[in-house]
Amino acid sequence: MKAIMTLILGAFLMTQSSDPAKVVGDWEGTIEAPGQSIKIIFHVTNTDGKLSSTLDVPQQGAMGLKVDSTSFKDDKIKMVLNLLPASFEGTLKDGKITGKWSQGGGSADAVLTKAKKTGKS
Incomplete structure (x- = not known):
């Protein structure tokens, strides 16, 4: 009986x-900066259980910017870019990631949605 309870508890904790x-996948959204809207696209991958990502900012010609850390726990994602320096932190709910883009001492709300695939796969 104890072994069964341990299995049930373990399965519950895993869920x-x-x-x-x-x-x-690819997540896109818009940062509402003073006087402009800036489109961002995060490309999130999972290699051997470790998340990594890059960032595109098409309006600024910035493609494939290295995201130094990407973490996801309890439906919360955090991505940090040391180069800018900047970060995005958000919560996944109902197929969207709602959060904040922070850079240079300021922050802006952003909602990311999963991009639909276009072109060749």
């Missing part, structure tokens, strides 16, 4: 942690 596969 409580976030599955990184939920955030794998």
Whole structure:
């Protein structure tokens, strides 16, 4: 009986942690900066259980910017770019990631949605 309870408890705890596969893919949104809207696209991948990502900012000709850390736990994602320096932190809910873009001492709300595939796969 004790072994069965341990298995049930273990299965319950596993369902409580976030599955990184939920955030794998291309996520796009808009940052509303003073006087302009800036489109951003995060490309999130999972290699051997470790998340990584890059960032595109098409309006600024910035493609494939290295994201230094990407983490996802309890439906919360955090991506940090040391180069800018900047970060995005958000919560995955109902197929969207709602959060904040922070850079240079300021922050702006942003909602990311999963991009639909176009062109060749």
